Amino acid sequence: MKVKKMEAEVVDAELVLPNYLSFKRIQMYDKYPKGQSRGRHWKHLKQIIQAENYQNYPPDEPNYVNIESPPSMHPCKRICDITGYEAPYYDPKTNLRYANTDVFKMIRSLPNESVQRYLGMRNAAVVLK
Amino acid sequence: MPFISKIQRQFDYNRFSSTTPIVIDNGASYFRIGWAGESEPRVVFRNIVQRPRHKATGETVTIVGDHDPALLKYFDCTRSGPRSAFESDVVFQFEIMEYILDFAFDRMGATGSGIDHPILITECVCNPVQSRSKMAELLFETYGVPSIAFGVDAAFSYKYNQQRSVCDKDGLAMCPGFATTHVIPFVDGEPIYKGSCRTNIGGFHVTDYFQRLLSLKYPYHMARFTWEKVEDLKMEHCYVAQDYVSEARLFLKGAKEAEEKTKMWQLPWVPPPVEEPPSEEEIARKAAIREKQGQRLREMAEAKRSSKINELENELRGLEFLLNQLGHVQESDVRSFLAETGYVSRQEVESARSKVVQSLRKQKGEQTEIEKPDAASNEKYTLINIPDDMLTAEQLVEKRKQLSIKSMSDGRQRLKQKRYEEELERERKQQLEEERRLENPELYLEQLRAKYKDLSEKIDQRKRLKTNGGSSTNGNGNSLTGSVGRGERLSAAQRERMRLLTTAAFDRGKGEDTFGAKDEDWQLYKLMSKDNDDDDDEPDEDNTELARISSRLQDLDPTFVPKVESSSQPAEAPRIRPLTKEDFQIVFGVERFRCPEILFSPNWIGVDQVGLDEMAGVSMRRLSCKDEKLEQRMTNSILVTGGSSLFPGIIERLEAGIRMIRPCGSPIKIVRALDPVMDAWRGASAYASAPGFHTQTFTRMDYYEKGEDWLRSYQLKYSL
Numbered sequence: 001m002k003v004k005k006m007e008a009e010v011v012d013a014e015l016v017l018p019n020y021l022s023f024k025r026i027q028m029y030d031k032y033p034k035g036q037s038r039g040r041h042w043k044h045l046k047q048i049i050q051a052e053n054y055q056n057y058p059p060d061e062p063n064y065v066n067i068e069s070p071p072s073m074h075p076c077k078r079i080c081d082i083t084g085y086e087a088p089y090y091d092p093k094t095n096l097r098y099a100n101t102d103v104f105k106m107i108r109s110l111p112n113e114s115v116q117r118y119l120g121m122r123n124a125a126v127v128l129k
Numbered sequence: 130m131p132f133i134s135k136i137q138r139q140f141d142y143n144r145f146s147s148t149t150p151i152v153i154d155n156g157a158s159y160f161r162i163g164w165a166g167e168s169e170p171r172v173v174f175r176n177i178v179q180r181p182r183h184k185a186t187g188e189t190v191t192i193v194g195d196h197d198p199a200l201l202k203y204f205d206c207t208r209s210g211p212r213s214a215f216e217s218d219v220v221f222q223f224e225i226m227e228y229i230l231d232f233a234f235d236r237m238g239a240t241g242s243g244i245d246h247p248i249l250i251t252e253c254v255c256n257p258v259q260s261r262s263k264m265a266e267l268l269f270e271t272y273g274v275p276s277i278a279f280g281v282d283a284a285f286s287y288k289y290n291q292q293r294s295v296c297d298k299d300g301l302a303m304c305p306g307f308a309t310t311h312v313i314p315f316v317d318g319e320p321i322y323k324g325s326c327r328t329n330i331g332g333f334h335v336t337d338y339f340q341r342l343l344s345l346k347y348p349y350h351m352a353r354f355t356w357e358k359v360e361d362l363k364m365e366h367c368y369v370a371q372d373y374v375s376e377a378r379l380f381l382k383g384a385k386e387a388e389e390k391t392k393m394w395q396l397p398w399v400p401p402p403v404e405e406p407p408s409e410e411e412i413a414r415k416a417a418i419r420e421k422q423g424q425r426l427r428e429m430a431e432a433k434r435s436s437k438i439n440e441l442e443n444e445l446r447g448l449e450f451l452l453n454q455l456g457h458v459q460e461s462d463v464r465s466f467l468a469e470t471g472y473v474s475r476q477e478v479e480s481a482r483s484k485v486v487q488s489l490r491k492q493k494g495e496q497t498e499i500e501k502p503d504a505a506s507n508e509k510y511t512l513i514n515i516p517d518d519m520l521t522a523e524q525l526v527e528k529r530k531q532l533s534i535k536s537m538s539d540g541r542q543r544l545k546q547k548r549y550e551e552e553l554e555r556e557r558k559q560q561l562e563e564e565r566r567l568e569n570p571e572l573y574l575e576q577l578r579a580k581y582k583d584l585s586e587k588i589d590q591r592k593r594l595k596t597n598g599g600s601s602t603n604g605n606g607n608s609l610t611g612s613v614g615r616g617e618r619l620s621a622a623q624r625e626r627m628r629l630l631t632t633a634a635f636d637r638g639k640g641e642d643t644f645g646a647k648d649e650d651w652q653l654y655k656l657m658s659k660d661n662d663d664d665d666d667e668p669d670e671d672n673t674e675l676a677r678i679s680s681r682l683q684d685l686d687p688t689f690v691p692k693v694e695s696s697s698q699p700a701e702a703p704r705i706r707p708l709t710k711e712d713f714q715i716v717f718g719v720e721r722f723r724c725p726e727i728l729f730s731p732n733w734i735g736v737d738q739v740g741l742d743e744m745a746g747v748s749m750r751r752l753s754c755k756d757e758k759l760e761q762r763m764t765n766s767i768l769v770t771g772g773s774s775l776f777p778g779i780i781e782r783l784e785a786g787i788r789m790i791r792p793c794g795s796p797i798k799i800v801r802a803l804d805p806v807m808d809a810w811r812g813a814s815a816y817a818s819a820p821g822f823h824t825q826t827f828t829r830m831d832y833y834e835k836g837e838d839w840l841r842s843y844q845l846k847y848s849l
Binding site (some may be wrong): 005006007009010011013015016017018021022023024026027028031032040041042043044045048049051052060061062063064066067068069070071072073074076077083084086099114116117118121122123124 | 253257
């Protein structure tokens with residue numbers, strides 16, 4: 001039986017990470033054996049932060065959470081969701097901000113999907129759960 | 130200028146003694162690894178892992194970093210995209226991290242068993258201890274490294290530039306990176322994390338925003354805007370505006386500067402082959418062919434006609450000959466004489482002859498003779514008035530025949546009479562109307578118009594009902610049934626039929642079956658039958674009436690315009706515009722500075738945190754040193770580093786922004802790092818090669834003895 005092999009150029013470029021690496025004490029296939037369900041052996045950042053129990057430490061000690069920036073004190077610049085110009089107006093129907101009548105005409109002709117994508121850019125889209 | 134990966138395998142690994150540290154800048158976008166003391170990292174690649182399936186062998190393989198996209202055609206990448214070990218600058222997926230480290234050490238040329246070099250690896254500011262300990266564990270357990278040091282990339286960059294007198298020992302390091310932006314104050318050459326702040330926005334978000342904007346602006350070319358391409362476009366075109374609002378106004382007005390600032394990306398576009406209008410010759414040739422074909426058809430029809438005429442004439446001649454012969458034969462011998470011709474009587478032959486004559490005339494295009502006058506017909510019915518008992522059996526049959534013929538012709542006569550009377554009636558009505566019109570033309574017209582309107586509405590409504598069910602008309606009882614779906618597609622009659630069929634199908638076994646007891650029951654079948662669809666005659670009447678009124682109105686009222694049937698002609702399909710070169714141009718106007726602007730206004734993408742310029746103020750406030758002089762020294766040495774600080778104009782913009790939040794007249798000096806991308810690694814390399822480096826590392830023994838709490842407070846001293 002002919003054993004299928006990788007293409008020569010793929011081998012030449014050493015594109016694929018070898019399974020065995022001599023400098024490793026534990027190989028990948030030992031750590032994560034094939035065929036076994038890996039499950040989720042990692043935590044999301046949120047879980048990591050929760051596990052850190054930052055509330056048990058003095059608040060003036062810097063940590064990942066308390067060095068985060070506060071909300072801005074400056075008045076928010078509002079820009080047109082479509083064109084990026086200054087947006088003095090707001091369309092209550094689509095929730096989009098717009099710069100002038102031309103843009104308004106355009107947003108009223110937009111399908112809802114695009115509207116949601118525009119809103120999604122500033123994290124204001126309607127999310128159905 | 131896109132960042133360039135270096136993934137060539139190194140072969141001098143064994144030349145380095147085991148005391149030479151390996152320096153890793155583990156950035157969220159790029160991974161850089163090299164030897165301490167060197168000025169350039171040896172291996173640089175995008176910090177991502179893909180696990181596609183090799184098409185030929187079906188194996189799932191691991192590919193680290195970015196490679197020649199041409200080679201990826203052998204792999205099925207649809208199942209898994211590129212994955213990163215990072216979430217907001219924190220390593221959280223150590224399986225991916227391990228693949229990356231495997232690849233990195235492999236490319237560094239590592240052989241032997243274990244990595245016998247101290248490691249200096251970067252991490253984010255205030256990395257959660259879990260991530261730090263997992264990283265330490267991985268390096269100790271899997272690779273067997275003797276010792277590790279963790280440092281912050283921005284700090285290394287600052288120190289590197291400080292050593293080259295770009296900035297002072299007191300200052301601010303502002304580092305807009307890939308996933309986050311950090312500001313770290315430095316006092317006496319040491320970073321003060323207490324005063325640092327982080328906004329979760331960076332180059333990733335800029336590219337993402339750019340990509341989304343482009344694909345919304347050019348939905349047809351969405352597939353073109355791959356992550357890599359948009360990243361390149363961002364680096365090529367984006368810049369930071371000095372003042373966003375006024376810059377945007379320039380574009381809104383379409384000013385000349387705006388036009389100059391608008392950039393364009395021409396997608397590959399091949400003009401479609403131009404269809405040449407057919408030449409005169411071609412047209413003539415086609416016309417000739419058409420003419421020829423028409424001629425042939427005409428000739429064929431002519432030939433057919435003449436042969437038919439010929440045939441008929443022959444037949445006629447034969448029949449006439451037969452009649453002629455019959456003239457000479459005795460009455461009693463007729464039957465035997467005709468026996469072989471297939472005819473029975475003289476009359477039959479005659480009728481056959483007249484038929485032939487008629488069809489011959491028709492063929493020749495002559496007018497068929499109009500019905501013969503009835504005057505002489507009465508004598509045909511010779512036997513009618515004679516009582517039955519005076520006739521023979523043969524004559525009785527003949528009499529019955531005559532009777533039926535007579536009744537038929539009488540009926541015809543009566544119909545004619547009726548038509549004539551109707552005509553008279555109509556004329557009389559017209560007369561009457563005319564009189565009324567003359568009496569009061571205005572009123573008459575008004576009435577006529579009202580009537581027209583009524584009728585046309587009635588007809589319209591019926592049509593709607595027929596085609597559209599009851600959805601749009603609420604005059605009828607069953608208007609509520611289904612305005613969507615199936616109900617809409619059926620006419621009222623069809624729906625009624627469906628209802629009848631279903632009730633008939635499902636109402637078995639319910640009580641006593643009395644169907645058929647009354648005669649009306651059987652009407653049901655008539656209603657159910659399909660022919661029922663063809664409408665009753667009433668609408669026809671309405672239609673004729675409508676036509677009459679409308680023609681009358683047209684005669685009398687010059688302003689009257691008969692309603693045209695709207696649905697008769699389906700709207701012409703929109704003509705497809707041929708695609709032009711312009712359709713394949715991606716124009717960058719406002720987007721060029723709108724995308725990087727999110728570094729200054731994170732709330733544009735829904736991140737409610739301060740922007741880059743305000744971060745400097747936040748950082749100083751957090752430091753709360755209450756030392757005017759120190760603050761002045763710090764603002765006089767602001768270093769901007771990190772990949773996203775490459776946007777042109779960012780320094781000037783920052784200066785303007787920070788000037789606003791600082792007291793009037795304070796000295797402000799903002800500089801960009803010598804190489805915002807590479808300086809972190811270079812600083813780390815220089816740091817690791819310093820003689821005091823080993824005092825800052827910790828070994829596996831340290832790690833296990835001192836425990837996590839110690840690791841939490843572990844911090845490098847950057848000034849050695």
